[in-house]
Amino acid sequence: MSLVAEFTVRLPKFEGVLAGVTDMELVIEGMTACDPETLSVTLWADGNDFGTLEAGLDEASMIHDVQPLSDRVDGRKLYQIRLPAATTTYWAWTDLGGVLLDGTLSHTGMWMRMRYPDREAFSEYHDHCQARGCSFELSGLKCTDDAPEDAHDLTAPQTELLAAAVDEGYFDVPRRITMGDLASEFDISTQAASERLRRGLSNALQNSVLDGSTSNETIDHPNVIDGRRA
Numbered sequence: 754m755s756l757v758a759e760f761t762v763r764l765p766k767f768e769g770v771l772a773g774v775t776d777m778e779l780v781i782e783g784m785t786a787c788d789p790e791t792l793s794v795t796l797w798a799d800g801n802d803f804g805t806l807e808a809g810l811d812e813a814s815m816i817h818d819v820q821p822l823s824d825r826v827d828g829r830k831l832y833q834i835r836l837p838a839a840t841t842t843y844w845a846w847t848d849l850g851g852v853l854l855d856g857t858l859s860h861t862g863m864w865m866r867m868r869y870p871d872r873e874a875f876s877e878y879h880d881h882c883q884a885r886g887c888s889f890e891l892s893g894l895k896c897t898d899d900a901p902e903d904a905h906d907l908t909a910p911q912t913e914l915l916a917a918a919v920d921e922g923y924f925d926v927p928r929r930i931t932m933g934d935l936a937s938e939f940d941i942s943t944q945a946a947s948e949r950l951r952r953g954l955s956n957a958l959q960n961s962v963l964d965g966s967t968s969n970e971t972i973d974h975p976n977v978i979d980g981r982r983a
Contacts, residue, residue: 756869757854759893759945761862762882766840770809770816771860774802780951781856784843787835792843795822795833796858803830815840845881849874855948862890864944868897892942911953914939918950 771777777800784794798806803825810819816836823831838844846853846867851874855866869875875894882889917938922929936946 754871754896756872756875757866757893757895757897758869758875758891759864759866759942761864761890761892762842763862763888764858766813766815767858768860768862770813771806771858773805773809774800775860776800777802777806777859779858780948781853781858782831784853784856786838786843789844790838791835792838792841793833793835795831798830798832799828801828810834842878842882842885842887846878849878851875851878855945855952857944857948862888866893866945866948893945910939911949911956914946914949915953915957923950 771779777798780797780799782795782797784792787793800806807819807821810816810832816834818833818835820833821830822833846869850870852868853865854868855864857864867875867878869878879889879891914935917935918924918930921935923932923935932947932950933943935950936943939946941949
């Protein structure tokens with residue numbers, strides 16, 4: 754049974770990029786090694802001041818090859834950057850079998866949700882961060898045997914959260930429920946709920962709109978067991 758951990762790591766060098774745009778977040782879409790020394794990171798910038806953000810990315814000494822991959826749409830814009838692997842903990846968590854599930858960089862730190870093969874692997878990664886002088890704040894830890902996510906298939910947790918958001922009025926104007934309330938219902942952090950809903954909506958759009966398919970099926974309300982959603 755694997756382990757899913759949620760935590761925040763302080764990365765001052767990267768946080769400095771957002772010092773002038775504290776209302777923006779960088780949501781990691783994908784991360785891969787071009788070679789042992791270089792990483793390619795695809796990320797969504799979420800906010801308003803893209804000019805200041807791009808200037809910060811261009812001026813950051815550890816970031817290079819900044820490429821916008823989309824136009825600005827509804828306050829979001831897709832970028833791809835390259836950076837030295839040595840400025841990250843990428844090889845530490847991949848060598849331990851870690852898998853990045855979600856990641857968001859803001860001016861307050863890097864929030865990550867990762868899957869590890871076992872508690873020992875996670876403990877080793879934690880020790881590695883501490884040895885590098887990175888502050889490490891754990892916000893969630895649980896054992897799980899959930900199957901890996903397919904590229905555009907909604908996972909059960911995404912479907913359940915999306916269904917609850919629709920049923921309970923998160924998308925209503927005005928909203929009848931907050932993200933914090935949804936997070937409490939599913940016993941996860943507000944950040945995790947936000948990321949799960951964001952990815953669920955993205956996958957739903959990929960399936961029904963971008964893939965050219967339509968569906969008249971409705972999403973069943975999640976099962977409830979002992980007063981809590983399964």
